Amino acid sequence: MYYRNPTSLVFQDGDNWWIETSTGRxxxxxxxxxxxxxxxxxxxxGLNSNEFDDITLxxxxxxxxxxxEPNTADPRSGYHLATRDHPFLDMSTGIDARITDAEIMAGYVESDEYPPVYLDFDSSETVTLDNAADLATDELRNSPLCQxxxxxxxxxxxRRRQAPYYDPDSGYHQVELLLKSIPSGGGRHPTELFVEILRAPNIIPGQFHYRARTNSLERLPPSFLSPPPLETDGSDADWHLRLYMVSAVRRAMFRYRDPRSFRAILVDAGxxxxxxxxxxxxxxxxxRSCVTPKMEFLTAQADQDKYGLPLLMSGILEGWS
Incomplete structure (x- = not known):
């Protein structure tokens, strides 16, 4: 009996089939x-040897x-096996490494469309939030909305936006980046936040997207999201919200490509x-939060194919006035 290597991936394009086991082959x-x-x-x-001809086997x-034999497989995970021979750039060598990295990024820009750093949806209502960096202790003590x-x-x-630029003297090419309070590999920040307000003073319950461009909650059409079931125990909180963290996968993919993006996406959500x-x-x-992966988190009307936003984690947020 033979067993499939857990790192092997099978692809189909029409009548063409092929298998890949790592980026180095x-x-x-x-x-x-x-x-x-x-x-x-x-x-x-298991697979029987007689299911293949001798040459194919x-x-x-x-x-x-x-x-x-099943016990001959490498005990490491399929992800680590698939990325063990991926070429990494030693950034500790200084400016030369940065220029090399910029050249790699410039090649990516030429070959692929750079993913937008903002995610925007059409909205009929906006709940404007205060900038966290501007909030003082007294405001936080007295205002649940400030909290x-x-x-x-x-x-x-x-916190800061770095505009794209190009230095013709050094050939250095910088893509657009956003900097936030949380660390993110390569400044990609793929994690986006959707909010379902179940109860809140002066805000009609509904589904919202946090728009980083304007620091606001943008109301979405009804049933725009298709969230997983979460606990429905009664809550006496004045503010009762569900938070959904999804990943704009292309932002990480553009920087890290296939092998390293999965790790970057999970670490970012964490x-x-x-x-x-x-x-x-x-x-x-x-x-309180939990891992709730769901590939089809947005409904069809949200143009899922365009955004490609898989849900990674969900949380329940409760506050009292």
């Missing part, structure tokens, strides 16, 4: 039958797409979750 072209057979196999299901074994502003703007608000928890505690609000 050329794709293995296979016929339709072999592609379907490998695609249907999981790490725990030898090729799949040599390239470690099929493993003879909400600190929690949201202090996590996702823009930083946002930690900052929300810290600021909520500072304001004496209650915040």
């Amino acid at each position: 050329d794709a293995t072209i296979v016929d339709v039958a072999t592609g379907k057979l490998i695609a249907a196999a999981t790490a725990g299901s 030898s090729q799949l074994v040599d390239e470690q797409i099929l493993l003879a 909400l502003s600190l929690i949201v703007s202090g996590t996702f608000g823009v 930083h946002a979750d930690g900052q929300l928890a810290a600021l909520a505690a500072y304001c004496n609000w209650n915040y």
Whole structure:
């Protein structure tokens, strides 16, 4: 019995099938039958050698797409196996490394459309928030809306925008970046926040998106989001909100490409979750979260294919006046 290497990925484009095991190898072209057979196999299901011809089996074994015994697989995760030979740039070498990195980025800009650093939707209503950096202790003590502003703007608000520029003397090319309070690999900040207000003084309940460009909550059409079920226990809080952290994957993909983006996306969401928890505690609000991955978080009317915003984490935020 042979078993599929957990790092192997099977791709199909019409009648063309191929398999990739890491970024350091050329794709293995296979016929339709072999592609379907490998695609249907999981790490725990075996494949008989008589299901392949001798040449195909030898090729799949040599390239470690099929493993003879399940316990011969590398104990490391598929992600680490797939990225172990990815070329990394040593940024500790100084300006030369930065120029090399900028040249790489310039090549990306030439070959791909640079993803927007802002996410905007059409909205019929705006709830303007205060800039977290401008809030004083007295305001936070006396205003729940200021407290909400600190929690949201202090996590996702823009602290500084770096405009794109090009230096013809050095050939240095800088893409547009946003800097926020939380760290983010390469300044990509892929995590976006959606808010479902269940109860709040002077705000009609509904679904909102936090627009970083204007530091505001923008009301979305009804049923714009398709959130996972969360706890529905009664709450006596004056402010009862659900927070949804999604990832604008293309922002990270543009910088880190396939191998490293997954890690950057998860770490980014983790930083946002930690900052929300810290600021909520500072304001004496209650915040709790959980991992709730959902690929189709936006409804069809939100043009899911255009935005591609998978949900990663959800949280419940409660505050008292």
